[in-house]
Amino acid sequence: MVPSPPPSQFSEDLTWDSLKRAIASSSGFQRWHAERVFTQAQLQNSSLEQLVSSYLRETLETLAY
Numbered sequence: 001m002v003p004s005p006p007p008s009q010f011s012e013d014l015t016w017d018s019l020k021r022a023i024a025s026s027s028g029f030q031r032w033h034a035e036r037v038f039t040q041a042q043l044q045n046s047s048l049e050q051l052v053s054s055y056l057r058e059t060l061e062t063l064a065y
Contacts, residue, residue, distance in 0.1 A: 020052045029055050 023029050032055050038046070 020048055023052050023055065024048055028059070032058070 029052070033051065
């Protein structure tokens with residue numbers, strides 16, 4: 001049997017999954033994604049987590065200026 005993660009880790013994972021989905025469905029993310037030119041291979045090799053992380057990183061870099 002695979003041991004379950006501690007309750008706090010489970011809660012963090014669940015929260016992050018919900019947050020990723022909410023960000024990915026936002027108009028800002030949708031616009032950012034549409035403006036990017038991704039090859040089919042890049043899209044297939046990119047997880048939602050990677051895309052959301054890139055979006056958040058670029059957004060925060062923009063806000064930092």
